[in-house]
Amino acid sequence: MTGTADVLVIGGGIAGVSAAARIAPDARVTVLEHEGAIGVHATGRSAAIFIANYGNATLRSLNAVSGPELEAPDFLDDTVLSPRGEMVVATEAELPDLERHLAEGTGVERLTPDEAVALVPVLRRELIHGAAIERDARDIDVDRLLQGFARLLRRHGGRIVTGAGAGRIERADGVWRVATAAGAFEAPVLVNAAGAWADTVAGLAGATPVGLVPMRRSAAILPAPPGHAVDRWPLFVSASESWYAKPEAGKLMVSPADEDPVEPHDAWPDDMVLAEGLDRFERMTTVEVTRVERSWAGLRSFVADRTPVVGFAPDADGFFWLAGQGGYGVQTSPALSRLAADLVLGRVPALPADVVAALHPGRPGLAA
Structure with missing residues (x-):
């Protein structure tokens, strides 16, 4: 039996779960996670602090958008930040x-x-x-943030399937099909939020790696x-x-x-x-x-310019990159998840056009 959705997300870290949560109100979403739980790898091992001045100019723009959302998430009853410096x-x-x-x-x-x-x-x-x-640098309660996004996803009918690492990925008739140990899953859009394994997933799908x-x-x-x-x-x-x-x-x-x-x-x-x-x-x-x-x-995980890669691949229809967050994934998750949802759903992004362009997988110098 094949599970069908509008959007498949590979990767159950903060990037994949937050993006899925923001897409779910307007599309059927399934997250496929290799491990037995979400947030096992980079997300669960983060130093967990919000630093507005962390990263390059593009990342600082994302931080500026994400900070207020972490201060008062719309899906939680209190902030996930606490004083640190x-x-x-x-x-x-x-x-x-x-x-x-x-x-x-x-x-x-x-x-x-x-x-x-x-x-x-x-x-x-x-x-x-x-x-x-x-x-104003502040600690982030990463688990509370991640689980909050997961609850938001499920509240809107989304699914998280654990023990579902991608074994084979194929595209036919406008649909991506992913074979996993938990079964096969299909959707027109495939979001690659596989963290350190994102280039591996791209290779399985026939997309050009970004040099992660x-x-x-x-x-x-x-x-x-x-x-x-x-x-x-x-x-x-x-x-x-x-x-x-x-x-x-x-x-x-x-x-x-x-x-x-x-x-x-x-x-x-x-x-x-x-x-x-x-x-x-x-x-x-x-x-x-x-x-x-x-x-x-x-x-x-970084690409050459140490800026995340977010957007549809120029060489693989329906293949969406959400990777290369480096050490910034947790603190930029509010901004990047909303951008991913806007782009996947065909909406005009709320982020400035220059920031969106700086994140695009087709920008110069990324293709391996």
């Missing part, structure tokens, strides 16, 4: 990076080294030569430094992005901010990469890392 700290060698951050950002305030250490007392004052803070590169990002949970209550600390990051740390349920999450190109897979941390990152963190703080309580890794 992001503080950038610089050694003497990193001062050019700090100045660039201040010049490019909005709502970013310069701090003295003493002010930075007052906010995060474990920083080594003698190594801090400059700092800046975006006070999955990159591993590792993290570890450390006990809170003795004598310190960390909950009110901001996320703090080196100006050269060689490490960052963030309070997490009374402990510290520390990442080496690695971006190592890898094949798409269920990611795990490289012990040496993690150890080197923890050493960089140790050298900038008074924290002695004696115990790692837990570690993990996720894949952040």
Whole structure:
């Protein structure tokens, strides 16, 4: 028996589920997820913070649209954001990076080294030569956001099928047919929201890949430094992005901010990469890392210009790209899901035309 829909979405992360939720009021939608639950990979392993100044100019435009929606989602009874702040700290060698951050950002305030250490007392004052803070950066409750989108999808009659990884993809008579372990599914439109596997899905469908590169990002949970209550600390990051740390349920999450190109897979941390990152963190703080309580890794997938790919493929009828979100997928999901719905349903996008063009899969330099 074949499941039919108007739109099939491959991928049950925040990108696929949010887009499906926004399409569902006007079309029959089915989400196909390889794993046994949604949000298993990059979504479930996100550092989960909204930073308005994160990413290039196109991404900042998406952030500006997404921020108010995360503050008051129309499908939830309360915000998914909570206060955090992001503080950038610089050694003497990193001062050019700090100045660039201040010049490019909005709502970013310069701090003295003493002010930075007052906010995060474990920083080594003698190594801090400059700092800046975006006070409005906020934590995101990712699971609440993802499950809210899933409920919205189901409320409008949409389906999520787990254990349904795409094995074969074919197009005939204007319809995409996807064979999975959970059965076959058909629809005129196929949305490729497969995260790190998006180029693999494109290959199965006969569409030209966009040169997606999955990159591993590792993290570890450390006990809170003795004598310190960390909950009110901001996320703090080196100006050269060689490490960052963030309070997490009374402990510290520390990442080496690695971006190592890898094949798409269920990611795990490289012990040496993690150890080197923890050493960089140790050298900038008074924290002695004696115990790692837990570690993990996720894949952040980028194309060459580090901008998401959103729109119908120029070489495959009915094949829609929603990929390449890198480390920005959760915080840009409100804007990108509405854009995806507008384009799939043939509506004029609410986003400015230059932003839509910057995201299009037919833009120069993407085809592999």
